[in-house]
Each structure stands twice: as C-alpha cells, then as structure tokens.
Amino acid sequence: xKYLDEFGDPExxxxxxxxxxxxxxxxxxxxEICGGQTxxxxxHGIDQLLPESIELIHGPGCPVCVTPLETIDKALAxxxxxxxxxxSFGDMLRVPGSGRDLLSVKSAxxxxxxxxxxxxxxxLARENxxxxxxxxxxxxxxxxxxNAMTVHQAExxxxxxxxxxxxxxxxxxxxxxxMESPRCRVQAFLAAGHVCSVMxxxxxxxxAQRYRVPIVVTGFEPLDLLEGIRQTVVLLExxxxxxxxAYPRAVPDAGNxxxxxxxxxxxxxxxxxxxxxxxxxxxxxxxxxxxxxFDAEERFAVSDVRTREPxxxxxxxxxxGLIKPHECAAFGKQCxxxxxxxxxxxxxxxxxxxYFAYRRLDLARRS
Amino acid sequence: xxxxxxxxGWTCPVPLRDTPTVVMGHGGGGAMSGExxxxxxxxxxxxxxxxxxxxxxxxxxxxxxxxxxxxxYVVKPMVFPGGCxxxxxxxxxxxxxxxxxxxxxxxxxxYILQEGTPLTEVRRIAAAAGAAARAAGVxxxxxxxxxxxxxxxxxxxxxxxxxxxxxxxxxxxxHRATPGDAVLISGDLGxxxxxVLSVRAGLEFDTAVxxxxxxxxxxxxxxxxxxxxxxxxxxxxxxxxAASLNEIARTAGxxxxxxxxxxxxxxxxxxxxxxxxxxxxxxxxxxxxxAFVPRDDADRVLAAMRGHPLGAGARRIGVCxxxxxxxxxxxxxxxxxxxxxxxxGEQLPRIC
Numbered sequence: 001x002k003y004l005d006e007f008g009d010p011e012x013x014x015x016x017x018x019x020x021x022x023x024x025x026x027x028x029x030x031x032e033i034c035g036g037q038t039x040x041x042x043x044h045g046i047d048q049l050l051p052e053s054i055e056l057i058h059g060p061g062c063p064v065c066v067t068p069l070e071t072i073d074k075a076l077a078x079x080x081x082x083x084x085x086x087x088s089f090g091d092m093l094r095v096p097g098s099g100r101d102l103l104s105v106k107s108a109x110x111x112x113x114x115x116x117x118x119x120x121x122x123x124l125a126r127e128n129x130x131x132x133x134x135x136x137x138x139x140x141x142x143x144x145x146x147n148a149m150t151v152h153q154a155e156x157x158x159x160x161x162x163x164x165x166x167x168x169x170x171x172x173x174x175x176x177x178x179m180e181s182p183r184c185r186v187q188a189f190l191a192a193g194h195v196c197s198v199m200x201x202x203x204x205x206x207x208a209q210r211y212r213v214p215i216v217v218t219g220f221e222p223l224d225l226l227e228g229i230r231q232t233v234v235l236l237e238x239x240x241x242x243x244x245x246a247y248p249r250a251v252p253d254a255g256n257x258x259x260x261x262x263x264x265x266x267x268x269x270x271x272x273x274x275x276x277x278x279x280x281x282x283x284x285x286x287x288x289x290x291x292x293x294f295d296a297e298e299r300f301a302v303s304d305v306r307t308r309e310p311x312x313x314x315x316x317x318x319x320x321g322l323i324k325p326h327e328c329a330a331f332g333k334q335c336x337x338x339x340x341x342x343x344x345x346x347x348x349x350x351x352x353x354x355y356f357a358y359r360r361l362d363l364a365r366r367s
Numbered sequence: 368x369x370x371x372x373x374x375x376g377w378t379c380p381v382p383l384r385d386t387p388t389v390v391m392g393h394g395g396g397g398a399m400s401g402e403x404x405x406x407x408x409x410x411x412x413x414x415x416x417x418x419x420x421x422x423x424x425x426x427x428x429x430x431x432x433x434x435x436x437x438x439x440y441v442v443k444p445m446v447f448p449g450g451c452x453x454x455x456x457x458x459x460x461x462x463x464x465x466x467x468x469x470x471x472x473x474x475x476x477x478y479i480l481q482e483g484t485p486l487t488e489v490r491r492i493a494a495a496a497g498a499a500a501r502a503a504g505v506x507x508x509x510x511x512x513x514x515x516x517x518x519x520x521x522x523x524x525x526x527x528x529x530x531x532x533x534x535x536x537x538x539x540x541x542h543r544a545t546p547g548d549a550v551l552i553s554g555d556l557g558x559x560x561x562x563v564l565s566v567r568a569g570l571e572f573d574t575a576v577x578x579x580x581x582x583x584x585x586x587x588x589x590x591x592x593x594x595x596x597x598x599x600x601x602x603x604x605x606x607x608x609a610a611s612l613n614e615i616a617r618t619a620g621x622x623x624x625x626x627x628x629x630x631x632x633x634x635x636x637x638x639x640x641x642x643x644x645x646x647x648x649x650x651x652x653x654x655x656x657x658a659f660v661p662r663d664d665a666d667r668v669l670a671a672m673r674g675h676p677l678g679a680g681a682r683r684i685g686v687c688x689x690x691x692x693x694x695x696x697x698x699x700x701x702x703x704x705x706x707x708x709x710x711x712g713e714q715l716p717r718i719c
Contacts, residue, residue, distance in 0.1 A: 010628075013701050045703010091644075107388040116570050222701055338398055338711055358705040361696055 035062030035349025200255025276316030449577030
C-alpha cells in the first residue's frame, strides 16, 4: 500500500495549500461530515495550514457518537442476559450508556466480544448453537452493506440464534437537518467519501440546490482532504451550488449497485434519534419485514429502557457544528477521553476526542 | 493555566475510575495501568512516595548496585511471527534490566500452565526461553510451576524476574531527561504489536511483519561503551513510544518534541495501523530502545547503535524541550503540530 503514502506527500500538499491560499478571497465556513475526516484533519494539522478565513466545522459523521443512548442501554441490557454472546466493533465498548459501558458489563461477567466483521459474529452463532449471538450493527451507509449481507446469510443458512441490534443512520437527512437549523452557519459540505463509495452521488444534487450549498465528495488522506477543500473554495468563490467529486478513485457516481440492492432488500428507511441532535425523520435504516425475526430489539423485547444523559455535556451542539469542542465547559475538565461524559469524547473519530488528543497544546496556550 | 483548561490533571490525581472490577484496559500499559499502580498497588504495598517508576529498581546490596525487575507474560496467541511466549518473557526482563544500564545476570522463571495444554507447546515455549537466555548471556537459575484448572487460565502464562549489576557511575532513569537531550530510537517501530495482531483470532491478515523480540543488553553495552552521559533508556513495549515518552516527560517535567517524518514506521506497520485505525506510536515493540542523550553525545551514540545488529536502523526522532512540560508534541509531515497522547487502555480497532 505505497498508494497511501503518496496521498500524504508533503510537496504536493504544499502546492495544494498554495492554491487554496491563492483562490480564497473571503471567509468561508465548510463542514466535513465524517468523523474520520475530522480525525485526519487534526492528526495531520491541516486546519493549522489553511487560510485563517477558512473555518472547518466538524460534522456529525461519527457513528459511535450519534448512536442513541437508548440503543446503547439496550445493548447493555441484552449483553447482560444469560446465554447471550454480544459482539461489537471495538470502539463501541467504551461508549457510556446511562452510567455504564460494555467494557464494565464484560468485566462483570457478560460474554462481550470484539469482532472485526459481522460475519465473524455469524460464525460464532454457527459454532455455538446453544448461545444467542447478537451483533451491534451501527454506523452510516459504510458499515451497513456488511451487516445487510450478514443478516441475508443468516436467513439463507437458517442460523436462528443470530440477531442484529440495528441503529444505522444516513448522511443526506442529516445534511438537511443541519441546514434547517436556525443557527446553521455552514456554507458548504465535504461529503464523506466512503459513504458515497457505497451510495454514489445522486442523493446530493437536490440538497445542493435546495440549500444553495456546494457539496464536494472528499476522501480521507491529506491530499484527498486538501483537494476536496480546494474544490469547495473554488465553488464557493464562484457562487456555484453544485456537487463535485474530489475522490473519484474510490467513488463512482453510481456507487456500488450490488451493495445498494442488498441494502434495499434487508433494510427499510425509518425515523432515527441521533444522540445529541434529536429525532430526524427518515434518517436511518431498520430491518425490513422480511428479516424482522433477526432484530435483536424484538427478540429480546428490550423496551423499558430509561436513559439519563449528563446534563453538562454539550455534544449535541458539537455534533451540529454549533460550538467547537473546547467551548463546552466540561471539555478537558469533567470530560476527558479517560472519563467521557459524551460519545464525542470516546471515539477516535469524535470531534471532542480529536481536539483533546491533538490540540491540547494550542488550547492551553490560548487559555 | 489557572482558570483555563485542566489538561495536566486529567489522569493524575484523578482517582481510580469508578469500576468495581478489573477491566482489560488496566493491563494496557497506558493511563489506566498507571493509575492502578499509583492509586492501588503503591499505597497498598507501602512504597508510595519518592519511588522512581522505571523498568527496573536499582538498589545497593552489600556495596554492589543491583538492578531488579519482574514481568508477567500473557501474550495471545502464544506463538506469533518472529517469536513466542518463551523468548518474549526472557528478552522482556533482560531488556528491563538493561534499560537501567545494568548487565543482566540471572533470571527466575515461573510457569502457570492450564490443565489440558499440550506438552509439545510447553516444551516449545521452554526451549525458546532457554535459547533466548543463552543468546542474551544470562542464566535461568530458579523457577516454579503451577497448574490451574481448565478454564482458569489460558494455555501458558510466564513470569520472569531478573537481577543485573549496574557499573559505578552509570545513572540512567526517566528523571534524568533534560531539555536539549536528543531523543533516539534504535530502529523500526510497531513491528511486535502488528505481528501479534496479525495472528490474533478473528483478525488474521497476511503481513511480512514479524516480531522484533530481542535482548537489548548488547546494544546497551555498545551505547555505554561510547562513554556518553546517557540520561534515559526505555524499551517502548506496551503502549509503544507514545506511552514511554509521555511517562518520561511527566517524570522529568520536560517536554518532548518529535519530528513525525523522522519516525521509522515500516510499510507493513503503517498499512496495518491504517487499516485498523491504530497509531504506530502506540503499538508495542519488544526489541527497540529509546535513548535520551545530551545533544553533543548524540552522534557517537547513534554511530555505536548503528554498529550493532539490533541498532542498524537507529535514528534521531526528536528533542527534549523546556516547553510544554509533561507533554509530547509531534510536528506532522505536512508541517502542522499535534499532541502525542498517553494511550488510555487497550487499543480498540475502530469501527470504519
């Protein structure tokens, strides 16, 4: 994968930065949707190298961050049941529910396992027919195809002791919700490249026109990000509200038709609550009626969950790009990656964690 | 920073996190491990206070300066590309002694075996331990064996302890890090951690990376033979270079400034870390050392390292500074800066 190094080349980055400086004449505020992009921007110090008049607003695209508290509490309740093997990607284990996280449930004796693919969880179900194996299926359009495939396989192979706790969310309705907010300052979006590699770009032109914002499909390596920012500034300066693709090496306009077909079969669109943001209509996926028997929420009938968010946490405003992480009073004090109050401080892709990780020095100098 | 953000106090003296039980992060070599030691073990043992927490303790015994160290090994799987539990356990304690500038001499070894473990596996681990001891020039002179019920252990756990002699005039420890010191690394980063991950159940991936487990006492001897006033030596094992440098920075009250472009991260490690969402600086090494030496001594120490087979890839990666005490800051390849953090607990591969 020498390929990746080439997309971090400092010389080429310098040239792109020079171009960005040359074309920028006014202040602009653009939002990168994806937490992976936020992380990469801060990790490489890209925000420090842009013209001061360009503000990057960090978006809600961190799957760990926006998974609703209620779903996490349900996960904790299911994981504690005898006979259950609860499987999750690693970074969900530290996300606090109402007072606990999956790691502490594990240490108290629950069978909680980190897996690297939902298909691993399905294999566990096949190998352990006396256990109920549950996979925590969260994330955006990027992680959904593998989860859809797994449920499809479970049905095809008749693996009845497997189920999925689903909390998938979708990017385009979130863009609409952000633009509808009266406090919204976003003038352009860097769309999440890997979401588009699944879904394609066709969902974005109507958003660009309706809200009069350019939307540029952008990747994750330093040069990808700089090229996405450059194209965004060019469109902003020209007053063009268009969709552009700055990540064509991974994103065909049609996306991945096989994945889209599988998603359409296994999931159906539903309203979703986003942690810290609220309920967004038609902003997520749940299992379609044909696959409903694999829905862990139905199988374990966890409906009497009462949630409790820390009052001081302002992650909702962070996720909407209304405040920067360090503008929250709890940031770096009661709330650290070690003792997070909100999910934005947990995931490496959460904006609060990224600021804490990479920008402590700048913030300390400022305070 | 009064009235500002409380960055300094974020792991210490924060009390032990409010979990009633041990969690895996307590063993990750990062902030949680440190808190367990500081807030539970040291007070319970009655050794809190002026203890310098290095890789070994150095004590005077009958006029001799003895370095003493102990370590437990629970690596899973027990065999991985480039090594196994046996050589890892011997090299680990040899290295902890060597990081105090000691000449390692004698080791003890204790095996905790789970009922049902094939004896061929036990033999393989023991043979590797013996071979590693011979290669390092130390002797395994005492030991113990315990067997636990099936389900009470996980194959084989090994504990080694060791003693070594520290020569007169050698004073090496994290407290001696001084602004102006050059920060050196003896070679490629992250290979042990990636090699183990590559064979871990559920995560198998093809890689040419194999563990760097090796005894570093020869390399340390070569460094000391230069006559340089070596301030700090540290083998960046669990928690990687990030954890080691943060510990040193906090112990000595100095800052560390790294040049990211100078970090020797081999392609296989960079790829695996990129895929799994890990930072190579936080990945474990088992045959590398970090050295803090006065700027004027740096070139001859580097030359000595490069003249040794285990230090051929040695290079300068940064400098010890008076600014931002307790903090490690890296200049990124693009020219920005970022903080390099103390890892918290276990490394958790990311979701997407």
